[in-house]
Every structure is written in C-alpha cells, then in structure tokens.
C-alpha cells in the first residue's frame with residue numbers, strides 16, 4: 056500500500072510537469088488534471104447505470120476515453136463496450152464536442168486545451184455475476200471495469216466518485232475511501248476504481264474486526280443464518296488467513312455477498328470481494344462450510360494475486376489479454392490455502408481436510424486432460440479455454456485451480472521435509488511478499504517464483520517444475536504424503552466395466568453428453584449429442600441404461616443412435632474403468648520426523 060501511494064504521487068507529479076511544459080505558452084501555471092465521476096440510476100428497473108465524467112485541466116487537444124475489455128481476476132475478454140450507449144461530450148457551457156470512435160472500446164473527445172468538459176454515457180447492466188454488472192428494481196451491483204471509463208493517457212490519475220442511489224435506496228457499499236459529501240468516495244487511480252466493486256440498494260451490512268482491521272459484510276438478498284455465528288467464523292477464517300503471510304496491508308475490507316436462487320463463485324479485489332451463493336447455502340453444514348471455503352479463497356487473494364502476483368497481472372492492460380503461466384500459483388494455491396486456512400481456523404477437522412485432499416487428487420487424476428495439458432499451459436490459455444468449455448474439455452484440459460492446489464500440496468510437504476519441519480509454503484509467500492510486493496513493488500517472473508521456493512527449501516526443484524508444472528508428469532503424491540506419516544490409498548472407483556460415455560435423460564430421451572478419451576465410446580465412434588434409441592434392441596429407461604452401460608468388462612452392447620436425423624448402429628465392448636478413488640489416511644505409527652513435518656504442514660505447531 057505504501058509503495059503504491061508513493062508511485063501515485065510520482066505519477067501525479069509527472070502529470071503536472073507534462074501539463075506545464077505542454078501548456079507553457081498559453082498558461083504560465085501548471086494545471087493538474089482532475090476527474091470526477093457521477094454514477095446515477097434514476098430508472099433501475101430498466102437496467103441502466105448513467106455515468107458522467109467531469110474532466111478538468113486536461114492538457115492535450117483531445118482525450119481518448121476507454122472502457123476495459125476484461126475484469127482482473129476473470130481471464131476472459133468480455134467486451135464491456137458492447138453495453139455502452141449514448142456516449143456524448145460537452146463543454147461546461149453545454150456546447151457539444153466532437154467525438155470519434157477509434158476502435159471497439161475507445162472514444163476520442165476533441166476539446167480546447169485545459170478546458171473543463173463532461174463525458175456522459177449509459178451502461179446496460181443486466182448480467183448478475185461477480186464479474187459483470189447488474190441493476191434492477193431491487194439493487195445495483197457493479198464492477199468498475201464494466202461501468203467506469205478512463206482517460207487513456209491518465210490511468211494513474213486519482214478521482215472523486217459520487218454515487219446517486221435510486222429513489223428509496225439507502226445503502227452504498229464499496230471499499231473506496233469515503234470523501235466529504237454524501238455517498239462520495241476517492242479513488243487513488245483508475246486501477247483502484249476498477250478494483251472496487253460497488254453494491255447499492257437496501258441491503259443489510261454486518262461487521263466484525265479481524266487482526267485489528269474493520270470488516271464489513273454487505274448481505275444482498277434473502278437468506279437464513281445465525282448471523283453472530285457466521286461473523287465469528289468468518290473472523291476466525293480472516294485471522295488465520297492473516298497468519299499465512301504475517302503482514303496486514305488493509306485499512307478495512309468489504310465482503311459483498313449476493314444470495315440468489317442459484318449461486319457459486321467469487322471475484323477477488325484489492326480490498327474487497329464479491330461472493331455469490333445460493334439463498335439456502337447456510338441451511339446445511341456442507342453448504343455453510345462451502346461458504347467459508349469460498350470466503351477464505353477470495354480473502355487469501357488479497358495477498359496472493361492482488362499483491363503477491365505474477366508480472367503479467369498488474370499494472371493491467373485493460374485492452375487485451377494479459378498472459379501468464381502462473382494461474383496455478385494465483386488460483387490453485389489460493390484454493391489450497393482456502394482449505395488449509397479453514398483447517399487451521401478449526402472449521403474443518405483434519406479428517407475432513409484429508410478427505411477433501413483425496414477428492415481433489417481423485418478429480419485431477421481421473422481427468423484425461425491432465426495427461427494432455429500442463430498446469431502452466433492451462434494458465435496461459437485460460438483466456439481461450441477455461442471460460443469457454445466445450446464437450447471435449449475434460450479430454451484436453453486440466454484446471455489450474457485443482458492442479459495448482461495439488462502442486463501446492465506437493466511443494467508444501469516437500470519444503471517441510473527438506474527443512475526438517477522448520478519451513479513450509481507459508482515462508483515462500485512471506486518471501487515473495489517482502490521481495491516483490493513491498494521492496495520492488497512489482498510482480499515476479501516464473502523463474503523468480505522457482506528461486507523463492509529454492510531459497511526457502513534450501514534445494515532446487517528445477518526438474519519438478521519442468522516435468523510436473525510445465526510438463527504433464529504425474530505428481531508423486533505418495534512420497535510427499537509419506538513425509539508427514541500419511542498414506543495414499545488407491546482403489547478402482549467403479550468395479551464394473553464402462554463404455555466411457557455419459558448420458559443425459561431429457562424427458563425420457565437419452566443423449567450422449569461426454570465421450571472419454573481412449574475408451575470404448577471414443578474408439579468406437581459414439582458422438583456427443585447422439586440420441587440413444589435402442590440398447591441391445593430395447594428403448595432405454597433410466598434404470599436399464601445405467602445397468603447396461605455399466606456391464607461387466609468384455610460385454611458387447613449394440614447401440615442404435617440418431618445423429619443429424621439419421622439412425623446408425625454401433626457395437627461397443629465395455630472395458631475396465633480406469634478411474635481410481637484416492638484417499639489419504641494417517642499411518643498407524645508415524646515417526647517423530649513425520650510428526651514434525653505433519654505439524655509444520657498443517658500449521659498446528661504455531
């Protein structure tokens with residue numbers, strides 16, 4: 056935070072100097088540009104936000120005004136300009152200024168040097184997800200990137216933001232710093248504005264303090280929960296998260312929680328996060344814990360990715376994809392720490408923690424794409440793959456979330472073993488925070504991450520990174536779990552045979568939804584979207600389909616399918632199901648060295 060503000064002061068000073076040199080002939084005194092946003096929503100039921108941008112003292116003869124094409128944390132070009140309409144520019148006297156659209160997300164406004172002028176536009180906002188914007192008669196929610204534009208040459212300029220809520224709306228929740236005036240805020244730069252979502256409406260705001268820092272929880276929608284218990288558990292989770300890196304960059308923090316019919320997912324921001332959950336999430340123990348896991352994940356991002364980050368992820372280029380090989384660190388290890396933090400906070404038992412680890416190994420190892428795509432490639436191609444799944448995704452891709460989670464597990468245990476229980480992955484994050492965020496105020500390269508692991512462990516992992524992170528070599532779970540006195544058990548997931556295909560029953564009609572690489576359906580030519588008309592001469596029912604498709608190994612099945620309006624017959628022979636179930640259990644009599652590694656790994660020796 057300190058480094059960020061220093062660099063902003065430098066940027067502002069630079070902006071001032073440029074102003075004085077460009078404008079020297081006409082204006083003797085340097086004019087520092089100013090920017091003020093007004094966000095209005097007079098007719099929320101029509102799903103429009105109305106934005107005014109008041110520019111003061113801009114030095115050139117024109118100003119290019121842009122809207123991002125993507126939102127940091129969600130690696131897909133979403134083309135937010137498509138929802139903009141009515142872009143206009145006027146002098147303060149009301150005289151229209153010439154506007155030229157240069158490309159999909161840039162408008163050039165021509166204006167006399169250093170005059171004040173106003174840009175106004177509307178944004179259609181009817182996509183309620185954590186990474187987009189939405190407004191209806193009940194509430195408004197926005198991500199800065201999809202609503203606020205910025206002057207292309209002055210992205211580091213600070214601004215004032217005034218929110219004018221719809222009639223009857225009394226609450227505005229945002230991590231932006233309050234400024235004098237009702238619902239008025241300061242953004243230190245466009246990056247901060249873009250990274251500070253805003254919730255507007257009549258929502259309830261809960262509060263707690265964690266590690267001496269005030270936390271607010273803006274709860275939109277209906278839900279049933281024991282609020283004091285939820286806040287107490289969230290506080291425990293936040294305080295455990297603080298212990299990982301051991302440094303608190305926050306003045307305050309905001310959770311925005313959307314309770315919807317269906318929900319799932321969150322998006323991290325600099326000093327806040329948005330979580331989307333089902334209205335009944337808290338009604339079961341599993342749902343309640345899944346909420347705390349999601350909260351821990353997004354909260355841990357305030358260190359991992361918002362501050363400890365790969366070089367490509369900040370400062371951002373809002374015009375295009377920002378490529379990195381390391382989302383397995385930024386996302387995968389964040390998922391890893393979410394589970395670890397919930398264990399250390401006492402929300403998860405050790406048995407539950409190991410159960411979830413076994414499930415993640417099961418999920419990764421049973422995904423054929425794990426043998427095709429590396430964690431690094433999965434990260435790099437997030438922009439074209441992760442957010443655009445198709446019927447072949449599981450055959451060709453591995454999630455950088457789950458694979459990175461397991462790489463974190465392997466590295467953490469390996470570091471604890473290499474240092475005889477003195478260090479663990481937390482120390483790598485501490486080193487990265489100090490070296491690259493606090494001292495250098497930049498992201499780290501792939502090599503610098505590997506160097507940090509080597510420094511903490513006292514040994515290099517070059518072969519490991521090359522083979523199992525940038526390559527697809529299977530992670531050696533059994534060896535590293537053994538360091539902590541844990542055994543990996545492997546058993547067939549399904550004792551029957553399989554065709555390697557999945558089906559969906561749509562109103563009594565059976566359609567192929569997935570064909571798994573290298574199994575009978577794949578090799579025998581069954582296609583996704585084929586409708587199965589007959590299995591061994593009979594029309595399938597839910598029960599018969601299940602039975603027949605799980606026939607013993609070697610059984611021949613005659614399928615008649617309809618494809619593109621024509622029927623065809625296929626004969627497929629069931630093979631053994633290669634899927635395995637992995638479980639992790641403590642050995643009966645761990646050695647003292649194993650117990651030490653286990654205690655360091657789980658953080659129970661603090």
Ligand SMILES: [Zn+2]
Pocket residue numbers: 323352353356385386389
């Ligand atoms: Zn994440």
